[in-house]
Amino acid sequence: MMKRFGVVALLLVAQVAFGLESVPKGEYHDRRVKLGAMLKGGAAVVFAAHEPAMEYQDYRQDEDFYYLTGSNEPAGALVVIGAGPAAVTRLGTPVPAHAYREILFLPMRNPVLEKYTGEKLDAASPGAAEKLGVDAVMPLSQLPAVLGAFVQEDPRRVRTVWTQVGNDPQGEQARGAMRFAANVLGAEELQVSPQDVTALTTTLRMVKSAAEIELIRKATDASIASQLAGMRAIKPGVRERTVAGVEVAKMMEGGCERVSYPSIVGSGFNSTVLHYSANERVMEKGDVVVIDAAGEYSMYASDLTRTMPVGGKFTARQREIYDIVLGAQNAARAAFVAGKSKMGNVSQRGADAPADLLDKVAYDYINTHGKDLHGEPLGKYFVHGLGHGVGIDVHDPADYSKPFDVGSVFTIEPGIYIPEEKIGVRIEDTFYVDASGKLIDFAEKLPHTADEVEAAMR
Template identity: 30%
Template sequence: MSPTSPRRRDALPLPLPVALFLVLGLALLWAQPAHAQTGIGASGVFTEKEALGPDGVVPVSLEEFAHRRARLAEAVGDGVVLGMGTVAPPHDYIPFFQNASFRYLTGVTEPDAALLMEVAGGEVVSEVLLVNPRDPETETWEGYRMGPLGTREAAGLDGRSVGELAPALAEALERTGADQVLVVGPYAPGGTVRNDVTQRVDALLKGHPGVEARNASALTDRLREIKSDAEMDLLRMATAITSAAHLEVMSLVRPGLNEFEVQALLEHTFRRYGAERPAFASIVGSGPNSTILHYNTNDRHMEDGEVLLVDIGASYGGYAADITRTIPVNGRFSPEQREIYQLVLDAQRAAEEMAGPGVPVARLNAEAARVLEEGLVALGLVEEMGATYEDAAGRSRSQLTLFYMHGLGHGIGLDVHDPWPTVLEPGTAFTIEPGIYVRPNLFSEVLPDTPRNRELGEAIGEAFQRYVNIGVRIEDDYLVTEDGLEWLSPVPREIEEIEAFMAGDRSVPLPRRDDWVEWYRAGVGSAHESVQGSVHGGVEGHPGH
């Protein structure tokens, strides 16, 4: 998924004019340490599902969750920490998704939950998980709950009813003497719309006029920047399932199909192997829709001679993949499509070859932008290096951003745009995803009608007509290792590889990976089954509960 929108802060900055790069380049010396290895080396591409994925996968352990909370306590020092889970949706038939910060600290995926921690001297003094009580009548509709008596087995934490959160918080404030509550979760009192966490926290503090709430999610964000071994394996599995979905798509696509048929197949693949859901709205854009960054209507019949951009990601055990491939609908790239595609691939490879431990992410962005701008000049879509156009406010803007208007990559993890460091280090999980988008409305609607822009139209108009309605994005997922870079999504991306694979005679869905389903049964899925198994036969207060 393209990493930037006006609302996102966790993505790489937009490409800067080349002139600025030249001024800053010598001064900043964005060079990785001499000993660092970079790039993916001789990693091969896989065209069969049997070659994808890790050798196995297990869920994050209760011990690891406890270690995460201990590290948070070290960062806090002293005080009261309130982790707020996401509230239940208004109807039980609406899907529920736990917020990433709360899941990171507890692993709990039930709604309405809260975590209350007292911290002193950088250590956890007490911690309690507050959850909805067991209620057989409600559970008939919504499914089994762990209940307060089940939290120790399910989450490794003592439990209380979430209905006791107000007195539990009051007791913690009295014991610690704290004058603020550090909230982990989407607490945003200054927001235009007060979300559920903000409303609940503010209501809790009404009875404590001398106590203020402060969002402490930045502390957990820093912890989430570097992935543990268990997290890496969950990401490997998420990317393997997503890669398998891309192989399914390449086996299916042909002129005359609707985009929703592609979406149905790929999301079937996600659930077939235990992914919870798509990590974001699947993007399946053909023809002119390939030039819309986050298009997700997915309802157009694709035609011969067009490209299809597929930007998808499975969420497995809560961890999100994000892989994009752009393929020819008829199985063969046209000369114009090949030129745009190869340019984007060259930019991705240039950044990829630089990536490794100790490398600033800004350096990757600058290198990819340089390659893209040089290529667009050669194709006649940009007048010259550093050339500008005039925006609606009369300001000069880089012509590169007319065709490449997002950042190069983002972190991946519990969120598809996960926290990540500004300098790559072992354990960083991230994407590299350059793109070129030749929008059909560039001159009719996007560019203001000014003398300067009319000159631009005359200069690049012929090239624009040659490449219009071609949108190409290539996105891969990576883990930074001590030795360089691990490529998590090795499915066809070279032009020849894609065309050769699409020329094969395959029926979909492709054969089932039995081992993947068994891994889920023994690992990620066992957590859900154990909660259900532990509550069968009674309610809290009755034998066995």
Template identity: 30%
Template sequence: MKYSPINSKLFINNRKNFMAKMKPSSLAVFNSNDVFTTGADSTLPFTQNRDLFYLSGADQENTILVLFPDCPDPAHREVLFVTETNAHIAVWEGEKLTKEKATEVSGIKTVYWLKDFDKKFFEMMTQCNTIYFNTNEHYRQSVELETREDRFIKRTKEQYPAHNYAKSAPILQRLRSVKDSIEIDLMQQACDITNAGFRRVLKFLKPGVMEYEVEAEFLHEFIRRRSDGFAYTPIIASGNNANVLHYIENNQECKDGDLMLIDAGAQYANYASDMSRTIPVNGRFTERQKQVYDAVLRVKNDATKMLVPGTLWKEYHVEVGKLMTKELLNLGLLDKADVQNEDPNWPAYKKYFMHGTSHHIGLDTHDYGILWEPMQAGNVFTVEPGIYIPEEGFGIRLEDDVVINESGAPFNLMRDIPIETEEIEEIMNS
């Protein structure tokens, strides 16, 4: 890992909060992600299971966490299993977690080698009635691959058919959606790294540059600041490419007079940032581009003010739709007849703004959160309205990451990233 050590208080508190929600005489198991092969002896870079990381801070493959708050043996109420390291592994693969280092990272006193898991797990299973499985129940999930967690669940049900089964997902949905102050500091660091990358690009971009060169500038700045890299596949979309919402080819030339829509964010310590900005390739917005840009910015600013405790997800998006409809009428992109005759299930504004305005963000770019319950302090959301006009050859999206406060306006983690047209032009032309 490139990032600095994280205070283990975060993981200690996370486990305490999770275990407080567990049923009596129950244990919960969390597996690391698989290491994925690409062919021959090659593998993709390892990415840790976010739930395991959230509860332990262990950022290493072949790791298992067991939580058993009612265990008659106090040493087995929190147990971490890691791969046994040795001098040979240290030479070929580098440093791995020792038992002492695993305790330092996680705050878990009992650490065993993974080879002892079956024996220790059998002992703990004879002492409990219910086991919590960590199934993926994110509202956007569409995973087809069988995971390490899936294999563990299948095997455990075969070996222990008389136990009761429960889900960890409902507990984690609530816990992970409300961020600890340590998490917010990590997300702020991710946003600050994104800010540095964006400012680098503002000085770099000019007509004739390729989109992938802009992507490379971001990555260079991210890595040199201890980021893990991009939090998601970046969108570097010049001209009409911006009207493809998930354009990721990033292989076209940036031309004079075009706008470039950038949707990119750094990841730091497994925490994501998610930024969108739209900038002129030649350093100057046209009057029409600025007119549309300012309309998107007004919607973003007004939408942000709605992100307060008690706001309901569906009602929020309805209100943002009203804001966008007003702006599109003023821009001449809609007329009153379009609005009067609109389909309530697909309002007129959706022709130019077809995606949602906000999503939870945290350890995942689209993080856990319960959309049917009121927003609460500690939730972190993106705010990302856009207007896409293929017939005019450009699209504009602006996006910040904000923290909902107990009282007052939400706190913008991207407050230092340039967004006003005047500031963008000034930096690009200085």
């Protein structure tokens, strides 16, 4: 690997230059307009991710920034100002009404560093606004002035600024911008904290458009091919990591730019470890192996898990547990009603749990079918929640107090993990709710039954 010196030594080789498919540019604009309407005259400031320091570290855009812009340009910032009515300050000073406004701020280009990182856009690039599909592009250096002017016009607006509040680099940038706004008002720090913009973007991101559904479908199709390749690679004497490599290669061949999460290939006792990722064991005949692996296509994730017998055929006990897990998934699918069903969680499995919780449906199925070696029900071996949202994040943000409705995308992934028997079984598919309210399995083409799994391994 080529050695580099000074600051240049810390820069990423161009990993952002891959071509991504995208939803229509107008859809990003519609999202920003919807966000603006939620601001009630306030402002949202959303920072992009920076390229990582070292070339072996992957660059991935901030999820909310990408959702609102579709841009993979690093280190910029988006400002959306919602339309607001005229007002009067406490001292009687009139404040005029202001219209909706959106500005994408970009850092200046550095031709020397671009030799390592690839060509970038900045505010001076010809047609930058048109290429990025935004109303206006400005140098990042002007962000403090724009934000400061907005706050200075009516100091009460500091209460209506929404931004990232986490401890990641984007959150640090947001805090720096807010400190500057405080300086504009002659204060060392703002008297109020900025509001968390994810409270707004979560609501927007829960409903997927047809274009988003199509990208998740492509991620899932590549992941189905990956899972099938993994099934065929499973043999006694093969290391788990070898199968993981086969799966990842197949995802990339299918157009994925990266895995959605570190691939899990857990055999024998490792099949009972939920997030096992060492993938270091050599598989043995008689094991079951859980493969939780899926890819990301144009920034949209999929999430799939299958369980296979290492020798190509389930034992009677393994098949029994497998069939119970599949039955639980089918029970949750059958119980789904758009606009009514919620996910639920492990703390809502008691007799008094609401009937509209899919997690409760799956748990009850598992707990009333089969026993462990001591004659006890199997519910206690279903130790995680039934599922989660999927989108730009493999665990896409969602308000699980609300029911799933048209445009929702989420997993259903029941599992039984019995360490004493070295049997872990998980079956996971990513689903979406179509325009008619029907629950559709993106991975319907992937084997589901035990017989189908055994046939796919041959």
